Amino acid sequence: MTQNPLADQTTPAEFGTLADGRKVEAVTLTGGGLRARVLTLGATVQDLRLDGVPHPLVLGCETPDAYLGPGLYLGAIVGRFANRIGGAGFLLDGRAHVLDANFLGRHMLHGGSEGTHSQIWRIEALEASSVTLSLSLPDGHMGFPGRLDIVARIALADRTLRIALEARTDKATPCSLTHHGYFDLDGLGSIRDHRLRIAAQHYLPVDAEMIPDGRMLPVAGTPFDFRADRPVGQAGALDHNFCLSDGPVPMRPVAWLTGRSGLTLEVQTDCCGLQVYDGAHFDGMAGLQGRRYGPHAGIAFEAQHWPDAPNRPGFPDAILRPGEIWRSCTEYCLTQA
Numbered sequence: 001m002t003q004n005p006l007a008d009q010t011t012p013a014e015f016g017t018l019a020d021g022r023k024v025e026a027v028t029l030t031g032g033g034l035r036a037r038v039l040t041l042g043a044t045v046q047d048l049r050l051d052g053v054p055h056p057l058v059l060g061c062e063t064p065d066a067y068l069g070p071g072l073y074l075g076a077i078v079g080r081f082a083n084r085i086g087g088a089g090f091l092l093d094g095r096a097h098v099l100d101a102n103f104l105g106r107h108m109l110h111g112g113s114e115g116t117h118s119q120i121w122r123i124e125a126l127e128a129s130s131v132t133l134s135l136s137l138p139d140g141h142m143g144f145p146g147r148l149d150i151v152a153r154i155a156l157a158d159r160t161l162r163i164a165l166e167a168r169t170d171k172a173t174p175c176s177l178t179h180h181g182y183f184d185l186d187g188l189g190s191i192r193d194h195r196l197r198i199a200a201q202h203y204l205p206v207d208a209e210m211i212p213d214g215r216m217l218p219v220a221g222t223p224f225d226f227r228a229d230r231p232v233g234q235a236g237a238l239d240h241n242f243c244l245s246d247g248p249v250p251m252r253p254v255a256w257l258t259g260r261s262g263l264t265l266e267v268q269t270d271c272c273g274l275q276v277y278d279g280a281h282f283d284g285m286a287g288l289q290g291r292r293y294g295p296h297a298g299i300a301f302e303a304q305h306w307p308d309a310p311n312r313p314g315f316p317d318a319i320l321r322p323g324e325i326w327r328s329c330t331e332y333c334l335t336q337a
Contacts, residue, residue, distance in 0.1 A: 006035045006047060012123060015039055015046075016064040022120055024064040031129025031156035034334075041067055042076030042117040043133045043152045045181050047288060048161060050334055053263065055187030057334070059279075059298040060288045068118060070285035076117035077165065078110040079177035080137055080148050081318070083241070083275055083307035086211040090310035092145070092172060092319065099143035104209055112142030116150065116177065130155035139171065146171030148320075161332040166325055175320035176305035178271075179330060182279055182298025185259030189291070191278065191299045192233030197256045198226040198276065200242035204306060212308045216243055229256065232299060238278040241306055245272045247316045251329060255301055262337030269303035269330040272316045276301060303330040 006028050015026040024041040037047040037060075044067060046060040061071040085108040088101035100112030110117060121133040130153060137148040146169040153164045163179040184191055203224045204212040219225040223235045224242070232238065244254055248270050255267040255274060267274070277300040282293040309318035320326045 006037050006049060012040075012126070015041075018064050018068065024120065025123070027123065027126055027131050029129050029131060029154070029156050032158045032160060034156045034159060034161065036154070036156060036161065038131050038133075038154050039064070039067075040121050040123060040133065042119065043121045043135070043154065044077075044117075045075040045154065045161065045179070048181075050159065050263075056288045057183060057185060059182040059184065059293055062286065062288065066286065070283075073110060073117050073180045075179075075181045077150075077152055077163075077177055078180045078302075079116045079150075079175070080111045080142075080144055080167075081108070081174045081310070082110055082176045082178040082180075082302060082304040084109050084211055085174075086308045086311055089143075090174065092174075092310065095145075097143055097145060107209065107211060108142070110180070114142060117180070121152070124151070129157060144173050146173035148173060148175065150177065152177075159334045162329070163331075164327075164329045166327045167320060168325055169320050170322055172319055172321045174310045174318050175326045176309070176318050177328065178275075178302045178304040180300055180302055181332070182300050183257065183265055183332070184298045185257065185263045185265060186261055188260075189294060190296050191257075192231065192296050193260060194232050194299065195229045195258045196226050196232045196276075196299075197229035198242050198274070199252075199254050200244055200274070201227070202243040204241040204243065206240065210239065212241070212306070212312065214312060214314070229258065232278055233296070235278070237280060238276055239280070240276065242274045242276060243272070243306065244269075244274055245316075247272050248328070251331070254303075257299065257301075258337075264335045264337065266333040266335065267301045267303070267330065268333065269328070271303035271305070271328050271330065273304050273306045274301060275304060275307070301332075303328065
């Protein structure tokens with residue numbers, strides 16, 4: 001296995017063609033000791049490498065169709081509203097909106113079956129260490145009101161993957177976009193022994209269908225208390241929103257993940273919530289360079305608004321209105337002990 005198979009290139013290259021005929025391009029970024037491949041499908045970070053580390057640091061697929069199958073959401077920008085909206089609907093300014101019920105046939109997940117993860121984004125600017133992509137979702141897309149114009153800038157610097165997002169709308173609409181990458185720092189096929197720390201005092205409990213039940217509870221005395229670092233696997237099932245703040249705040253570190261090798265990932269964000277998911281659903285799907293991704297092959301840190309916020313008046317406001325600019329930034333910073 002080669003140490004770093006990402007080809008040197010400064011122009012987009014063909015990655016493949018989807019079953020519906022859409023062409024997917026790939027660009028390779030290099031900077032700050034990192035190398036990444038980014039796809040126009042879903043603005044997806046398909047591969048991420050650190051100089052001196054012989055394995056990928058993220059989970060990815062080798063073919064474009066896999067990203068709409070077993071590799072759904074892997075490394076993509078998801079939205080227009082990340083995570084779940086209960087009942088696949090919400091009331092906004094006195095008007096009911098019915099959404100695409102792509103989760104259990106009753107709820108919406110990650111913006112619906114044709115959310116941003118499944119769209120071909122346009123390359124607006126490309127430099128050696130960064131790419132800027134754009135996407136427009138029409139009024140009524142997946143049931144949401146308003147045209148949503150999105151810009152994503154993905155950049156590498158100082159051993160850091162930076163995802164900066166912004167969006168504008170012409171009608172009031174929920175907006176919460178996030179990067180849905182899965183990390184594996186050791187390349188051993190499981191993150192259950194990785195040590196995790198999360199700077200959160202509270203989390204959102206969910207019902208049997210993974211919809212928040214409306215409460216915000218202390219992490220103290222629960223399996224979700226990661227205020228001191230401990231193995232990921234000690235939490236049991238981990239797919240929950242950690243409440244970081246009651247609204248957007250300046251960038252700050254919110255989570256730390258450390259592998260057996262001593263490689264540490266620090267997550268910094270300005271978002272009010274962090275969904276942490278331990279990748280329990282993977283069932284042996286084909287991944288990068290012949291790898292097979294089984295349960296807990298990677299862990300996702302999804303910086304976002306709190307799930308089901310459009311239906312929860314007590315949650316931080318997740319409505320974007322005309323004339324406003326929605327922005328978020330998340331950085332994934334790597335250090336070696």
